Amino acid sequence: MVKERSSMRQSTLFLKTQREFPKDEAAVNAKLLIRGNFIHKLMAGVYTMLPLGFRVREKVIAIIRDEMDMLGAEMLMPALHPRATWDATGRWEGMQKVMYQFKDHGGRDVGLGPTHEEVIAEVAKQIISSYQDLPKAIYQIQTKFRDEERPKSGLLRGREFTMKDLYSFHADTASLEQYYERVKDAYHAVFKRMGLMAHLTEASGGDFSKYSHEFMVEADAGEDKVLLCRLCGFARNAEIAEEKKGKCTKCGEGMLENINGIEVGNIFKLGTRFSEPVGLVFKDKDGETHPVIMASYGIGVERLIGTIAETHHDDKGLMWPEAVAPFMVHLLRVGAEDDGLTKFADKVYDDLVKKGIEVLYDDRPGVSAGEKFADADLIGIPWRVVVSERTHASEKVEVKRRGENDAKLVTPSALAALVNA
Ligand code: ATP
Ligand code: MG
Numbered sequence: 001m002v003k004e005r006s007s008m009r010q011s012t013l014f015l016k017t018q019r020e021f022p023k024d025e026a027a028v029n030a031k032l033l034i035r036g037n038f039i040h041k042l043m044a045g046v047y048t049m050l051p052l053g054f055r056v057r058e059k060v061i062a063i064i065r066d067e068m069d070m071l072g073a074e075m076l077m078p079a080l081h082p083r084a085t086w087d088a089t090g091r092w093e094g095m096q097k098v099m100y101q102f103k104d105h106g107g108r109d110v111g112l113g114p115t116h117e118e119v120i121a122e123v124a125k126q127i128i129s130s131y132q133d134l135p136k137a138i139y140q141i142q143t144k145f146r147d148e149e150r151p152k153s154g155l156l157r158g159r160e161f162t163m164k165d166l167y168s169f170h171a172d173t174a175s176l177e178q179y180y181e182r183v184k185d186a187y188h189a190v191f192k193r194m195g196l197m198a199h200l201t202e203a204s205g206g207d208f209s210k211y212s213h214e215f216m217v218e219a220d221a222g223e224d225k226v227l228l229c230r231l232c233g234f235a236r237n238a239e240i241a242e243e244k245k246g247k248c249t250k251c252g253e254g255m256l257e258n259i260n261g262i263e264v265g266n267i268f269k270l271g272t273r274f275s276e277p278v279g280l281v282f283k284d285k286d287g288e289t290h291p292v293i294m295a296s297y298g299i300g301v302e303r304l305i306g307t308i309a310e311t312h313h314d315d316k317g318l319m320w321p322e323a324v325a326p327f328m329v330h331l332l333r334v335g336a337e338d339d340g341l342t343k344f345a346d347k348v349y350d351d352l353v354k355k356g357i358e359v360l361y362d363d364r365p366g367v368s369a370g371e372k373f374a375d376a377d378l379i380g381i382p383w384r385v386v387v388s389e390r391t392h393a394s395e396k397v398e399v400k401r402r403g404e405n406d407a408k409l410v411t412p413s414a415l416a417a418l419v420n421a
Contacts (some may be wrong), residue, residue: 003012006251006254006353006356006358007327007349007352007353007358007359007360007361008051008327008359008360008361008364009292009349009361009363010269010360010361010362010364011254011363011365012048012359013051013249013362014051015025015037015050015051015052016037016309016357017035017036017261017375018034018035018037019036020035020083021034021035021277022034022035022198023043025041025116025152025154026152026155027154027156027221027260027306027310028154028220028221028309028310028313028328029116029151029153029154029155029156029221029305029306029307029309029310030096030153030154030155030306031154032309032317032318032378033154033155033305033306033309033311033318035317036052036066036317036318036378036379036380037050037052037379038050038052038053038056038305038326039053039155043159044150044151044159045148045153045157045158045159045160045386046158046159046160047149047155048074048156049232051326051360052326052379053305053326054326055326056305056308056320056325056326057162057301057302057305059323059324059325059418060194060301060305060324060328061141061142061162061164061301063190063193063194063323063324064190064301065141067186067187067190067193068164068166068186070186071137071166071179071182071183071186072137072138072139072166072168073137073138073139074138074139074140074141074198075129075138075139075140076140076141076142077113077116077119077123077140077142078113078119079112079113079143079144079145080109080110080111080112080113081111081112081113081118081119081374082108082109083101083109083110083111084124084165085118085119085120085122086111087143088118088122088275088278089117089118089120089273089361090277092109092111092276095114097147098114098147098148099111099112099114099145099146099147099149100112100145111147113144113145113148113163114144115144115163115296115298116140116167117166117167117270117274117294117296118143118274118278119359120138120167121274121275121278121280121294122277122278124136124138124167124169124280124292125278125279125280128169128280128282128292129281129282129283130170130282130283131282131283131284131285133282134169134170134171134175134282134292134398135167135168135169135170135171135175135176136168136169137166137167137168137179137190138166138167139164139165139166139167139297140164140165141162141163141164141268141301142162142163143160143161143162144160144161144162144163144302145159145160146159146161147159148219153221153223153306153345154306154309155302155303155305155306156221156223156306156307156310157223157299158302158303160416161300161302162298162300162301162302163298163300163301163369164298164299164301165296165297165298166183166294166296166297166298167294167295167297168294168295168297169280169292169293169294170293170294170295171282171284171290171292171293172293173293174343175293175407176269176293176295178268179295180269180295181328183267183295183297184200184213184267184349185401187215187217187265187267187283187297187299188200188217190265190299191215191217191264191265191304193323194304194308194321194323194324195308195311195312195321195323195324196217196264196307196308196311197203197217197218198215198216198264198265199215199216199217199218199226199228199233199235199236199261200213200214200215200233200235201214201215201216201226201235201236201261201355202235202236202237202240202272202369203236203237203239203240203266204237204239204240205268205269206268206269206270206271206273207271207273208269208271208272208273209269210265210268210269212266212268212269213266213267213268214237214255214261214263214265214266215263215264215265215266215267216235216237216261216262216263216264217261217264217307218259218261218264219261219307219310220260220262220310220339221253221260221261221262221310222259222260222262222263223260223262224237224238224260224261224262224263225237225238225239225258225259225261226238226242226258226259226260227241227243227245227256227257227259227400228256228257228258228259229248229250229251229254229255229256229257230252230254230257231248231251231253231254231255232248232251232253232254234248234249234250234251234254235261238258243256244256245257247259251345252300256370258260261304261373262303262306262307262310263300264299264303264304264307265297265298265299265301266297266299267298268295268296268297268298269295269296270289270293270294270295270296271293272292272293272294273294274294275292275293275410276292278293280292280294285333288399302349303397305324308320308321308324310317312380313380314378314403316374316378317377317378317380318378318379318380319380319402319403320380320381320382320402321335321382322382324358325380325382326358326361326379326381327357327358327359328356328357328358328360328361328381328383328419329352329357329360329379329381329383329384329385329387329419330359330360330361330376330379330383330384331345331348331349331352331359331360331361331362331384331386331387332369332372332373332376332384332385332386332387333345333361333362333387333388334363334368334369334372334386334387334388335369335388335389336375336389337365338389340392341387341388341392342363343393344387344392345361345363346363346388348385348387348397348412348415349361349363351412351413351415351416352415352416355416357419357420360379360381362369369388376402377402380402381402381418382401382402383399383400383401383402384399384400384401384407384409385397385398385415386398386399391409394409395411395412396410396411396412397409397410397411397412399413399415399418401417407413
């Protein structure tokens, strides 16, 4: 039953917000997420997902999965790879700088996967041999390892992180183009559902196509420089752009603006770059053999969480969009410990839970109202509901959205409809 884990009493939850921002973190997302107890840092670029962070991550993954299931099936590939798989494409040496590589006790070279083109191409050889097997697509949501140099952007750049990676296989470019457009739409839907607007941005594309496409969310913390035309929406990564500023090269009317972007997704036409060396081929109608045309499509799960934190907060703390919030309601019981008040608050909690609303119930004894309010602002759950002696006296609760100044008094029975609306 999902319901049983969907609501929680704060007194029993593995959670303790921090009084101060961590001193060794420069990134806003890391500061907020560590202080709010969503994550714990083990080392630079490596984080534990504490219960709150874990719940956000689960929601982000659920949205991604929902959209990806319309594009292909899900599976799971291993993180530990033998050298031979990577030697086939020359990337064992080519990716030495980012790939964790070591020897096992038998002296064999193995590595932790920073990406999975080689592995998927090997797997696909078992599935694809004829034009009748094409097109095909498959995705996974899996842990990647990258030896990123000095990661200092919190969840935006991890050394261990979760990626959704989708791979598609085609007999011809027409089929590839058609599928690629579907993925673009699905990506926009994913980001929109979690409160993010991502600009489809042209970026360097490799051999097969002039451009790949990055999905860039505008944010101060963005490590990428993007040229954007706000009039027509055209965007290009400044790293590769010939134009630097001036009139938009697409619509000819808007002006190109320089913005900072966080790359939350990247889609890439690979052509036969991986299929050829691995021997992933198919026979066409006439029995002729061709390498399979491939594309890959990535989304960074933790990077998305970090991006939401960067773009959804105020000076008091986080402000989660409802679709990815760890809970929908933060119920605070404040004031003197009193049986009547406790019973009333417990009932408000039980009723919301029964109606399927996810509640974090701050039932901690001996914690001041001020501390509970500050924690609620820091954690950033969309709705705050307060039960106090004052509200109890009128058999009501006080409710407000995170970010609003004024609370309303409503009856407990009106609450569920209000927060579900
Ligand atoms: P960047 O240019 O930011 O280093 P990348 O181009 O190397 O990223 P891809 O290989 O395209 O990244 O990976 C697909 C997606 O995975 C990226 O769009 C991003 O959302 C995510 N991602 C990549 N590297 C990291 C990382 N170190 N930590 C968290 N997410 C990452
Ligand atoms: Mg990329």
